[in-house]
Amino acid sequence: xxxxVHRASALACPSCDLLLAQPSLAPGEVAxxxxxxxxxxxGKGDVAQKTFAYSVASxxxxxxxxxxxxxxxxxxxxxxxxxxxxxxxQLYADGYWELALIVLFTSILAPAVLLLSLAxxxxxxxxxxxxxxxxxxxxxxxxxxxxxxxxxxxxAIAVSSIKLSQLANIAEGPSLYAFVGLILTSSLALxxxxxxAVWRYLDGEESR
Amino acid sequence: xxxxxxxxxxxxxxxxxxxxxxxxxxxYVAHCPRCNSELHLRVRNSLSRTWAFVLAAYFMYLPANxxxxxxxxxxxxxxxxxxxxxxxxxxxxxxxxxxxxxFIASIAVPAIKLLILTWLLxxxxxxxxxxxxxxxxxxRAIEFIGRWSMLDVFVISILVALVQLQAIAxxxxxxGAVAFCAVVVLTxxxxxxxxxxxxxxxxxxxx
Numbered sequence: 030x031x032x033x034v035h036r037a038s039a040l041a042c043p044s045c046d047l048l049l050a051q052p053s054l055a056p057g058e059v060a061x062x063x064x065x066x067x068x069x070x071x072g073k074g075d076v077a078q079k080t081f082a083y084s085v086a087s088x089x090x091x092x093x094x095x096x097x098x099x100x101x102x103x104x105x106x107x108x109x110x111x112x113x114x115x116x117x118x119q120l121y122a123d124g125y126w127e128l129a130l131i132v133l134f135t136s137i138l139a140p141a142v143l144l145l146s147l148a149x150x151x152x153x154x155x156x157x158x159x160x161x162x163x164x165x166x167x168x169x170x171x172x173x174x175x176x177x178x179x180x181x182x183x184x185a186i187a188v189s190s191i192k193l194s195q196l197a198n199i200a201e202g203p204s205l206y207a208f209v210g211l212i213l214t215s216s217l218a219l220x221x222x223x224x225x226a227v228w229r230y231l232d233g234e235e236s237r
Numbered sequence: 238x239x240x241x242x243x244x245x246x247x248x249x250x251x252x253x254x255x256x257x258x259x260x261x262x263x264x265y266v267a268h269c270p271r272c273n274s275e276l277h278l279r280v281r282n283s284l285s286r287t288w289a290f291v292l293a294a295y296f297m298y299l300p301a302n303x304x305x306x307x308x309x310x311x312x313x314x315x316x317x318x319x320x321x322x323x324x325x326x327x328x329x330x331x332x333x334x335x336x337x338x339x340f341i342a343s344i345a346v347p348a349i350k351l352l353i354l355t356w357l358l359x360x361x362x363x364x365x366x367x368x369x370x371x372x373x374x375x376x377r378a379i380e381f382i383g384r385w386s387m388l389d390v391f392v393i394s395i396l397v398a399l400v401q402l403q404a405i406a407x408x409x410x411x412x413g414a415v416a417f418c419a420v421v422v423l424t425x426x427x428x429x430x431x432x433x434x435x436x437x438x439x440x441x442x443x444x
């Protein structure tokens with residue numbers, strides 16, 4: 030581990046490996062690779078404060094979205110209430126545990142762990158602390174980003190309501206509003222977060 | 238234009254820190270001084286691992302499209318739907334926009350993604366120097382759209398959750414849904430293990 034020379038002043042494009050100098054960006058500025066056009070970095074201003082606020086708001090909305098009925102389906106005087114997790118339990122009960130697992134992971138677990146990681150990393154930054162678990166959580170958050178599919182789930186809600194609207198009455202439950210809010214705050218949390226800023230902070234630089 | 242690789246600089250895949258790695262002896266692995274991830278100049282065995290995921294996805298593509306993904310039973314009447322028959326029946330009922338969304342997400346995107354990945358793998362294998370920038374943009378595009386193919390899996394899970402009125406209407410998932418979900422997950426893994434920097438390496442040798 031020791032003895033390796035690292036170059037924090039350099040940057041290699043993750044798409045084409047071109048070696049470039051680390052840019053210093055004002056908020057709103059974007060650095061793109063001169064060879065392949067990939068976005069290398071975005072100037073985001075105060076990463077910690079914004080990401081912390083948005084991810085805590087998202088976590089609250091996620092708890093609300095998972096604890097109340099989501100949609101109600103009514104047909105011939107009989108009705109059925111579904112929660113966010115009902116699909117998972119029903120698929121599992123029908124013997125499709127693989128589907129239940131993937132749906133549980135991509136629509137509940139991955140977003141929850143991702144938002145918890147963002148909140149604890151940026152919370153620690155606001156408290157000016159450097160904990161040993163922070164590098165692990167930054168790497169975990171980077172990996173989970175691709176597997177958190179809340180916005181795909183929202184489109185699926187729209188598609189299934191249209192599919193069912195010919196068969197029966199669909200009514201929205203309180204969770205649906207929380208879920209729409211969650212899409213908004215969690216995408217704001219993700220777009221205001223920048224792993225590079227956390228690494229700079231952990232390296233000892235001031236975050237501002 | 239110099240690449241990090243030509244300077245023996247490995248970019249950490251965990252934190253992005255560029256680090257000079259010594260000419261490694263076998264069985265010796267360098268670790269990132271900042272986050273302790275293993276350092277490699279390129280994703281290890283990127284081509285063979287990506288091929289494995291792509292071939293497995295092709296294999297699952299057939300049952301995903303031939304087996305029923307869901308069955309809607311309404312007043313004791315109903316038949317199993319495959320992905321395609323579901324799209325067609327939505328189209329006939331007059332829901333053309335939704336049918337189109339489902340067609341793009343469930344049929345077009347997985348097929349196009351698999352074909353593009355296969356083509357990229359072949360060009361890397363042949364050390365092609367043809368338009369690396371366009372190929373990189375194409376790679377980033379399929380990496381970005383892949384997640385939207387999960388749409389049908391979520392629709393099935395929502396329908397199964399909502400429609401459980403035993404005597405009147407019930408929705409069941411079908412085995413095709415498992416195969417389809419496998420295609421989506423496998424192509425996401427394939428896109429993750431494919432290293433786009435391999436497309437740029439042949440250009441270095443020219444200069």
